[in-house]
Amino acid sequence: MEKAVKKYSGFLNFLRTPTPTLIGIYIVMMLLFSLTSDKFLTIQNIKGIFNNFAVFGILAAGVTVVMIGGGFDLAIGSTAGLAGIVSSVLLMKGIEIPTPYVFIIAILIGCLVGLINGLIITKVGINPIITTLGTLAIFRGVCYFWADLNPRVYNLFVQSIGRIYLGNVFPITTLYIIIAFVVLTLIFKFTRFGRDLFTIGGNETLARLAGIPVDRIKILSYVISGFFAAIAGLLLISQLGSGRPEYGNGAELEVLTIVVLGGVVVGGGRGNYLGVFIALMIIQTITNGMVLLDVPVYLRMVVKGALLVLVIAIDAIRNKRHLQLY
């Protein structure tokens, strides 16, 4: 808390965040992987890495908002799955609702899920992790309503939104992530919502006493997270060409790792999108590196869990919580 109050010039302030360390880790990792595998530094592989992290990047954009406000959102995976399967059903032969409407419906579903999460968390006052763990199970169950339809996506426009490469090299999905991160950074810096969100994350009681409408802003943060989860769902059906109820399963773990590694403090109040973006690249490069090095599939799960534990342990140590006596 005291650290946040002290003022440094812009660059010094940047050096104090974990972002420079992350950049260093990323460079070392790139060197290591390119030395161990000759396939790593090919354009084909790099294109693949960038296109693969689309879904996680978009999800991380929303989760960062929630976590800066001191909340948690574990329901993103099933929200993405729900938005994905509903829109793929609406695009099926015989139903074929015009694409813009499908997009609007998907986004509305995402926002609705976010609204439900936000309302339960703020108005009823349940721990956000417990709430979203419950809604995670509920909305995953809802996805299975359409499991037997096995919808495929033939719509060319929907297929293209997640698959186009600009100039044949730069994946358009990365552009979405950059746009989302830049817009959200601007919102954080220049809007009242952004400032209030950081205040709430820093000290909720203080924010309440200062007259900030805490509940409204928190609910809005969950709606934003649901919105991005819906977009991630659309990207999933676009890239995979079908809708399946299990899409997005376990995404919450990876996104949580990315966001915390990116320097967003568990408990809220601190974080920036540059860090999250580099963390996104680090995690996806690790995933890709494990594929190239032929690490067994099940061992990757262990590595991912261990990464999450490691990252939150670093977060706890960095924020000196270990000095607590009890």
Place this chain on the structure above:
Amino acid sequence: MVEIKTVEVSQKKKTRLNNTVILFIILVVMFALFSYVGRPFFFSKLNLIPMVSNLSFVGIIAAVLTMVMVSGEIDFSIGGNIGLTACLTALLLERGLPGWLVVIIAIAGGFAMGAFNGMLVTVVGVNSIIATIGTMFIWRGIGYTLTNGESILALNPVIDYIGRGMVFQVIPFPIILLVVTFVITYVIMNHSKWGRRIYAIGANPLASFLSGINVKKVKFIGFLFCGAAAALGGLVLTSLSAVGMPQHGQGQELVIISAIILGGTALGGGRGQILGTLAGVLILSVLYNFLTIMNIYYFYIQMVQGSVLILVVSTYEIRQAVARRRT
């Protein structure tokens, strides 16, 4: 004034007495209703014995986890722990190790997992919810890696007895384990210094620390035994299914934690009753068993489990808020 005060006190006592009793009444009504609606399958030996055995492995873990939750922490890794224990047990049996040794190794593994969680929370200082969500994936991932995602047959007289053995030809052995666990945890929580410490820490960690309680030690030991209890639960489940597979126990953390909160334990700690947990476990197990008997799709049961968790916690929070407004 004096009169009003005494009236209030007596009312409070009444409600406190009633909480667990109400849960047991709900249980009896539910059981009667389900026996009628789900006839003839629900109330038959073929259903009741597996239900009771299943319920006992949930109950063993819930009883010990209640102690962790009363001290203000939580352990989500129990599901992963069950999966890893099941895989470990099956693998060791396949190698030809004697049954009793496998049981000891499995329980020791549980202690090790619990110790890891405890270290993360008390020494490193990580929030226990996130830490144990992470370790949940690690345990399950190790289970998958060990067995390569396959299920392995686990047949051995000792292991068979843990889940399917009958004491005096009538009482399933897991029930004995369940009763023993509940008696021990009940005595610890209600009639020992250690239990008082756990309650004190949950209610106010700073005050407990200042009054000389080693908060970290108490929490660490809670995690330690929670890991062991989950491993014991994993052994029972392995025995019941006669197979060790990494998917064992998936989603059980949702059921167990809902049962504990339904039993009246506060999420933030400081309040909770072992008997309440028992009632919660019985109610939820009977409910999910009924849904399975009624042939409801697994994913919808999962939906119900999620809703129950949120509903139970909401009810608890709303009651808390009402109580606060009254005072």
